[in-house]
Amino acid sequence: MGACTSNEETRKIEYSAWVGDEKEGESRIYRHPKYVNGLLTGPGPSIHTIFDAIINAFQRFPNNRFLGTFREDHYDWKNYREINDLAKNFGSGLIALNLTPKEKHGHRRLSFLGLYSKNREEWVIADMACILYNITTVPFYDTLGEESMKLILNQTKMHTLFLAHEKIEKVLALKREGLAEYLEYLIVMERASDEDRANAREAGITLYDFQDILAHGAKNQAEYNPPSPDDIFTLTYTSGTTGNSKGVITTHLNIVSSMAAAFQVFTPQPYDIHISYLPLAHVYERYFMLAMTYAGASVGFYRGDPLKLKDDLALLKPSIFASVPRVLNRFYDLINSNLSKQTGFKAKLIKKALAAKLENLRSKAEYHHKFYDSLIFKKIRRMLGNNIRVVATASAPISPEVLEFMKIALCCPILEGYGLTETSGPTTITHDNDPESGHVGGPLGCVELKLVDIPDMGYTSNYVDEKMKRCPAGEVCFRGPCITTGYFKLKELTSEVIDEDGWFHTGDVGLIRSNGSLKLIDRKKNIFKLAQGEYVAPEKIENAYVKSQYVALSFVYGDSLQSFLVGIVIPDRNELETWAKEHDIKGSWEEICQNPTVVEMVLNDMNRIGKESKLNGFELIRKLYLHPNMIAPGTMFLTDTFKIKRHDARKFFQEVIDYLYSSN
Numbered sequence: 001m002g003a004c005t006s007n008e009e010t011r012k013i014e015y016s017a018w019v020g021d022e023k024e025g026e027s028r029i030y031r032h033p034k035y036v037n038g039l040l041t042g043p044g045p046s047i048h049t050i051f052d053a054i055i056n057a058f059q060r061f062p063n064n065r066f067l068g069t070f071r072e073d074h075y076d077w078k079n080y081r082e083i084n085d086l087a088k089n090f091g092s093g094l095i096a097l098n099l100t101p102k103e104k105h106g107h108r109r110l111s112f113l114g115l116y117s118k119n120r121e122e123w124v125i126a127d128m129a130c131i132l133y134n135i136t137t138v139p140f141y142d143t144l145g146e147e148s149m150k151l152i153l154n155q156t157k158m159h160t161l162f163l164a165h166e167k168i169e170k171v172l173a174l175k176r177e178g179l180a181e182y183l184e185y186l187i188v189m190e191r192a193s194d195e196d197r198a199n200a201r202e203a204g205i206t207l208y209d210f211q212d213i214l215a216h217g218a219k220n221q222a223e224y225n226p227p228s229p230d231d232i233f234t235l236t237y238t239s240g241t242t243g244n245s246k247g248v249i250t251t252h253l254n255i256v257s258s259m260a261a262a263f264q265v266f267t268p269q270p271y272d273i274h275i276s277y278l279p280l281a282h283v284y285e286r287y288f289m290l291a292m293t294y295a296g297a298s299v300g301f302y303r304g305d306p307l308k309l310k311d312d313l314a315l316l317k318p319s320i321f322a323s324v325p326r327v328l329n330r331f332y333d334l335i336n337s338n339l340s341k342q343t344g345f346k347a348k349l350i351k352k353a354l355a356a357k358l359e360n361l362r363s364k365a366e367y368h369h370k371f372y373d374s375l376i377f378k379k380i381r382r383m384l385g386n387n388i389r390v391v392a393t394a395s396a397p398i399s400p401e402v403l404e405f406m407k408i409a410l411c412c413p414i415l416e417g418y419g420l421t422e423t424s425g426p427t428t429i430t431h432d433n434d435p436e437s438g439h440v441g442g443p444l445g446c447v448e449l450k451l452v453d454i455p456d457m458g459y460t461s462n463y464v465d466e467k468m469k470r471c472p473a474g475e476v477c478f479r480g481p482c483i484t485t486g487y488f489k490l491k492e493l494t495s496e497v498i499d500e501d502g503w504f505h506t507g508d509v510g511l512i513r514s515n516g517s518l519k520l521i522d523r524k525k526n527i528f529k530l531a532q533g534e535y536v537a538p539e540k541i542e543n544a545y546v547k548s549q550y551v552a553l554s555f556v557y558g559d560s561l562q563s564f565l566v567g568i569v570i571p572d573r574n575e576l577e578t579w580a581k582e583h584d585i586k587g588s589w590e591e592i593c594q595n596p597t598v599v600e601m602v603l604n605d606m607n608r609i610g611k612e613s614k615l616n617g618f619e620l621i622r623k624l625y626l627h628p629n630m631i632a633p634g635t636m637f638l639t640d641t642f643k644i645k646r647h648d649a650r651k652f653f654q655e656v657i658d659y660l661y662s663s664n
Helices: 050-060 080-096 121-132 146-155 165-176 194-202 210-219 252-262 283-295 306-316 325-340 344-364 370-383 400-410 491-497 538-545 573-582 589-594 596-612 646-652 654-662
Strands: 017-019 029-031 065-071 074-079 103-105 108-110 112-116 136-140 160-163 185-188 206-209 232-238 246-251 273-276 298-301 320-323 390-393 414-420 425-429 448-452 473-479 504-512 518-523 551-558 565-571 621-626
Touching: 050 080, 050 121, 050 252, 050 283, 065 080, 065 121, 065 306, 074 080, 074 306, 080 121, 080 210, 112 121, 121 136, 121 160, 136 146, 146 165, 146 232, 160 165, 165 185, 165 194, 185 210, 194 206, 206 210, 232 252, 232 283, 246 252, 252 283, 252 425, 273 283, 273 306, 273 320, 283 298, 283 320, 283 425, 306 370, 320 325, 325 370, 325 390, 325 400, 344 370, 344 400, 370 400, 390 400, 400 414, 448 504, 473 518, 491 504, 518 538, 538 551, 538 565, 538 596, 551 596, 551 646, 565 573, 565 596, 565 654, 573 589, 573 596, 589 596, 596 621, 621 654, 646 654
Parallel strands: 065 298, 112 136, 112 160, 136 232, 160 185, 185 206, 273 298, 320 390, 390 414, 565 621
Antiparallel strands: 017 029, 029 448, 065 074, 103 108, 232 246, 414 425, 448 473, 473 504, 504 518, 551 565
């Protein structure tokens, strides 16, 4: 069977076409309509590795602006030729000083360089150097904890870490405690002082600074060492929501095939500007950085403070904005808050403008309005630099309401993609001329897609959706040249997610819509049963609740011996304090969070949104606790990408959970 059958008229966009025969217990295999006879492996006939891609860019765009760094009130830029020279000097310095010796790892001999800082110019120069000299990079999240650092350093037998000055003491402490057996060298991105070098020496570490390595490399130029497509470009350690960190292997072929496929939908141009603020340790931002590089485009770094991102956008004026739902949600709240303060004629005009643009978007996929854009929406665009031509969002689901509003407000398409670290970038993406939301597009040219039945959850190839349409549904699986070969030194875990036919099982549940697009509807993992037998997927519920303006983070829990769910929310402090002030509720922040009137208001707002999101009655929480303290990503029960480690969260909130279930 094909996709959902329906008499409803759909747009002419065809997101996928099926190939082969349907097997028992799974859907047909779906591919991009242009690539049913073969998948893409590179963006050009001579581009087989990331080395090929960046050499191509250095040769074609030597004088183009490449990397921009914030300096007081402006951006300082280096062009492609300058970055090429710096990368060659840095790589040559690593080779001359033997800072990345090869170590045996199974059947491979690998050399590693760790990268540990916020997004900045030096990080990318080092990354480019490692590409030129076939050194595998291992990025460290800026907020990484001690246990994860210890595991990564020792599992890779890493000898050298390139890091920001502020990270030196944290790493030296690990070395002093005997938790970094192989680590011998630190290279600091800033100038190293005599005290820095002495402290490192006492811990058994030789400390260089960035300029030291560049100077050695300039005097001892090494020939490039081009990698093969199957060589490991990077190990991306991701903690996921359970267990220890695991290193996802990403080869050169993985990345260039993913780039080639995405370019079929969206092609960066040499005149484009991208702002780099999402962590480079995450494959999403890394992918964007490399795509911009191949296109000869410009990349400016945010100054490192998320609270000043709006100022950075206004100054840099990016044309491409890679984002995630939590950032777009905050802009949505900010814009809506400003618009809602208007009164009288202006309020009526705004309402009319939004209605007109929404109608144009839904009926014609038009993002512009000659009259209302200049009158109202140009002010909103100025917030983000007034130059954005396209926005991409991925990493988590985004509500259709927010997506449509931001398309209208920014006067540009927002492409919603779906991918994982294991897929080396996006695997599906929406078209810029598709006005519909609520789906993540179709498979790109580097992958094929199928759905595997999950009978226990009711998802099969004969699934009937909420509109009574028959659709294939099940666990989303991908196969193709962009898929990881597995997890570093974790053969058993690899075999759990990549089957013998090469299919990567994502753990996400989706269905194929009538136009061949994929809609994500559930999670196979992290599900539990309530006492009366209903299956509950908490992440789906949390994704609905986070749409509440009062919710910064939500954790939904269900005890299998209980018949209802409870929730723990870290509130949006600004929104909640504003509401409390407007309703004459006084007290400290902790007292506001404990106030029964406040708790009831937030609970009601969350469940209102839950009902609007079509949650079932048993999926709505009955009891709520407002936790007054923010949790930093990468600490306690939050991963670096803001995902909840459910086991850790349950342990942390066990007393609260017990209280919620025992209280009347």
